[in-house]
Amino acid sequence: MGLFDSFFNRKTTLNQHNRELIYRMFGSFLPKNFMQSDRAYLEQGYESNVDVYAVIKKISETFKAVPTIVEQRTSEGWEKIEDSSIHELMNNPNPGKGYTWEDIEEMLMIYLLSNGNSYMIGQEGLFGGQIQEIDVLPSPSIEIRSNNDFFMPEIKYHFQLGNQSRLFESEQIEHIRFFNPSYICVQDSFKGLSPIQVAARVVQSGNDKWDATANLLQNRGAIGLITDKSNRPMTPDEAARVQSSFQADTAGANNFGKVKVTNKDLDFISMAMSSTDLQIIEQGVVNLRAICAVYGVDSSLINDPANQTYNNRKEAVKSLYTNAVMPLAEKIYSKHNSFIAKNHYPDGSVRMRKDFNNIEALQTDKKEEAEKDKIVMEGVSSIMSMPITTEAKELLLKETYDYSEDEARIIAQGMPMREPGV
Numbered sequence: 001m002g003l004f005d006s007f008f009n010r011k012t013t014l015n016q017h018n019r020e021l022i023y024r025m026f027g028s029f030l031p032k033n034f035m036q037s038d039r040a041y042l043e044q045g046y047e048s049n050v051d052v053y054a055v056i057k058k059i060s061e062t063f064k065a066v067p068t069i070v071e072q073r074t075s076e077g078w079e080k081i082e083d084s085s086i087h088e089l090m091n092n093p094n095p096g097k098g099y100t101w102e103d104i105e106e107m108l109m110i111y112l113l114s115n116g117n118s119y120m121i122g123q124e125g126l127f128g129g130q131i132q133e134i135d136v137l138p139s140p141s142i143e144i145r146s147n148n149d150f151f152m153p154e155i156k157y158h159f160q161l162g163n164q165s166r167l168f169e170s171e172q173i174e175h176i177r178f179f180n181p182s183y184i185c186v187q188d189s190f191k192g193l194s195p196i197q198v199a200a201r202v203v204q205s206g207n208d209k210w211d212a213t214a215n216l217l218q219n220r221g222a223i224g225l226i227t228d229k230s231n232r233p234m235t236p237d238e239a240a241r242v243q244s245s246f247q248a249d250t251a252g253a254n255n256f257g258k259v260k261v262t263n264k265d266l267d268f269i270s271m272a273m274s275s276t277d278l279q280i281i282e283q284g285v286v287n288l289r290a291i292c293a294v295y296g297v298d299s300s301l302i303n304d305p306a307n308q309t310y311n312n313r314k315e316a317v318k319s320l321y322t323n324a325v326m327p328l329a330e331k332i333y334s335k336h337n338s339f340i341a342k343n344h345y346p347d348g349s350v351r352m353r354k355d356f357n358n359i360e361a362l363q364t365d366k367k368e369e370a371e372k373d374k375i376v377m378e379g380v381s382s383i384m385s386m387p388i389t390t391e392a393k394e395l396l397l398k399e400t401y402d403y404s405e406d407e408a409r410i411i412a413q414g415m416p417m418r419e420p421g422v
Contacts, residue, residue, distance in 0.1 A: 062325050117176070142159055146187040199294045296323035301316050
């Protein structure tokens, strides 16, 4: 069966070689062959686009700053513990490379947010047992392989970096990914969707904008052309003298935007960018906001001055946690609990999680809540002092302050009342 038959016949799965051929043949239909591989997401997205880098860095730094805790299940629920084999692993996750736990989290986050996939391996002791060391594999160096059985897939991960090559079984890898609903073979169904792929055109537009800006500044010295309007054109010697004189008098920052005046009938043809071109360059905020929307980050946190007010800033910081960091923490630590915690404590009695309890942006405004409680208490006292029946007081308490029927009856009868919010 030929390549095209394989491509258009859905019953046949494309192997890696054929997929690469298809890309080389048809990849040029996409804008500048942009965003077509994990390496491209990193090189053309994260490493080259200032907006993508800023957003991912913001999420990553915020994520790392949230403390990781270990909890043990007790009869009273989950309780925090301070001394466990998991703590030992977190304190020194990779002695050979000198990684800290924050380094591991940063690598996981950057690969996940750039490529849509992160891969972590665990090294057990000499005689098996608990994971003693962990490392993060570069996403572009991983190829997912399978037996092509959709219902009973046997997934393996092939790692290739330079001359180093290893094949990992699925249980040896902690694979975190964003679901990708579009795939044509079993192994592709296990490959995550990159947020940069979703925003590929926006990222490309941003890169083009910065290229245009750089070209504008680099070529700013030649802002126009001097042409002879007389019937007799200049000789080459005359043109050279005019050019030399012109450059001598106009070059340099002190002559920025100046044009030399001569005693010959000459005309000036502008080579500067038009106002329309400049407006396109100035539209960077549009790209920034689109990228922020993909990652669930408010653009006011990434230097968007048009979207910055005190109230917006406060809500933006809160939304960074609720829309981006907390969902990522849930996804990543559910994998950590299966890969690390279950390895150290097979009975499932210990878990790892990010602790958001002391994050200031997520705390309720205590002063505001206290003022509301005071108003409610004063209102209840006012109702209780009214010369009306107990039944009428109950009705007012229920309708005005949303007390339940039992609570309103207890308060109206003069018994200790529940404080608001308790």
